Amino acid sequence: MKHVMNTYSRLPVALVRGSGCRVWDEKGGSYLDMVAGIAVCNLGHAHPRVAEALKEQADKMFHCSNLYRIPLQDDVARMISENSFESRVFFCNSGAEANEGAIKLVRRYCHEHSRKGPGIITFTGSFHGRTLATLSATGQEKVKKGFAPLPEGFKTVEFGDMDALRGAVDDSIGAIMIEPVQGEGGVRIPPKGYLKNIREFCDEHGLLLVLDEVQTGMGRTGELFGYLHEGIQPDIMTLAKGLGNGFPVGAVAARPDVAEVFGPGSHASTFGGNPLAMAAASATLTIMIEQDIPGMCRETGAYLTQGLKEMMSLHSGIREIRSRGLMIGIQCDTDISSIPRDALEKGILLNVVQGSVLRLVPPLIITRRECDEAVEKIDKLLKEKGV
Numbered sequence: 272m273k274h275v276m277n278t279y280s281r282l283p284v285a286l287v288r289g290s291g292c293r294v295w296d297e298k299g300g301s302y303l304d305m306v307a308g309i310a311v312c313n314l315g316h317a318h319p320r321v322a323e324a325l326k327e328q329a330d331k332m333f334h335c336s337n338l339y340r341i342p343l344q345d346d347v348a349r350m351i352s353e354n355s356f357e358s359r360v361f362f363c364n365s366g367a368e369a370n371e372g373a374i375k376l377v378r379r380y381c382h383e384h385s386r387k388g389p390g391i392i393t394f395t396g397s398f399h400g401r402t403l404a405t406l407s408a409t410g411q412e413k414v415k416k417g418f419a420p421l422p423e424g425f426k427t428v429e430f431g432d433m434d435a436l437r438g439a440v441d442d443s444i445g446a447i448m449i450e451p452v453q454g455e456g457g458v459r460i461p462p463k464g465y466l467k468n469i470r471e472f473c474d475e476h477g478l479l480l481v482l483d484e485v486q487t488g489m490g491r492t493g494e495l496f497g498y499l500h501e502g503i504q505p506d507i508m509t510l511a512k513g514l515g516n517g518f519p520v521g522a523v524a525a526r527p528d529v530a531e532v533f534g535p536g537s538h539a540s541t542f543g544g545n546p547l548a549m550a551a552a553s554a555t556l557t558i559m560i561e562q563d564i565p566g567m568c569r570e571t572g573a574y575l576t577q578g579l580k581e582m583m584s585l586h587s588g589i590r591e592i593r594s595r596g597l598m599i600g601i602q603c604d605t606d607i608s609s610i611p612r613d614a615l616e617k618g619i620l621l622n623v624v625q626g627s628v629l630r631l632v633p634p635l636i637i638t639r640r641e642c643d644e645a646v647e648k649i650d651k652l653l654k655e656k657g658v
């Protein structure tokens with residue numbers, strides 16, 4: 272990889288093929304995939320219907336520009352809106368780009384509608400992307416190091432602390448941006464009622480609520496979108512990761528009266544919502560809804576969590592297991608960053624965040640038998656590591 276920039280500490284394996292929850296390397300070795308491309312391939316690898324939709328579209332047209340009407344965009348936007356909240360959707364290519372779009376929307380909305388803002392409150396431990404504005408929004412100092420000057424207009428508040436939030440809001444603030452469950456931050460689930468309190472607080476103070484559903488969206492938590500557990504609605508929601516089941520596509524959905532502050536020329540993306548990306552997203556959403564994949568995720572997530580909790584009694588070094596659907600964090604007392612590498616020898620793909628949290632985000636179609644296999648392998652790995 273001499274000619275590729277050295278921005279990842281890559282594991283010594285090249286994955287060349289996948290099917291469902293399994294992937295294969297170039298030498299034919301197989302692995303149970305508990306990473307799913309980091310919460311992306313929610314329907315499993317090479318899903319035949321998504322692959323077929325892509326092949327069919329590839330034979331017709333890859334790309335044509337947003338200078339022209341792209342009928343598939345309307346289908347995907349309708350599916351998002353009908354299954355979340357009444358919204359208008361902008362399409363882009365990644366999570367960071369979706370959050371950038373949301374940040375621009377907040378700023379434009381505040382300038383046009385409100386005396387407040389356009390500052391945005393985000394939270395300690397949050398992750399919103401690697402572009403300059405989303406980096407600035409991210410509540411983790413380590414990712415910002417060396418990139419000053421960062422765009423202004425963000426204030427970080429302690430995650431889970433309603434009083435801290437109340438104290439931080441002044442007339443410079445126009446919105447609150449939060450992940451329903453923090454993923455990169457270590458699978459941190461907010462205290463019960465927290466998101467509802469934030470929603471009410473936003474309503475009282477005329478603030479917009481932006482939900483970053485890049486990781487929690489598309490069935491991951493056992494609902495199509497993470498906020499659906501909370502009985503609230505966002506004003507703006509961002510999506511990416513699972514939306515194309517591996518094909519790059521992101522989206523910003525906003526309440527119609529918020530969305531209307533964007534007009535022709537306010538925002539754009541050459542590739543955003545191109546026919547190929549829309550074919551993938553349309554097939555993915557259709558399957559997700561038709562087959563109630565979020566329901567399946569709820570059930571399997573509970574089963575896997577149960578298995579892990581039983582295993583936990585054998586490991587004094589596991590402090591806590593946090594889970595919502597198939598977004599699971601095994602919080603250990605010590606650094607376990609070497610586990611993903613050791614896991615390769617056991618035929619399983621694992622991911623660690625924040626040094627001490629084993630994050631499990633497998634395809635949502637994982638079977639109970641595969642869950643048992645994962646628990647058995649994780650148990651062995653943690654034992655070998657003395658956890």
Ligand SMILES: Cc1ncc(COP(=O)(O)O)c(C=O)c1O
Pocket residue numbers: 365366367368370398399400401450454455483484485486487511512
């Ligand atoms: C919650 C959240 N927001 C934004 C992003 C950034 O997405 P992308 O890497 O597609 O730019 C991520 C990526 O991990 C994420 O988890």
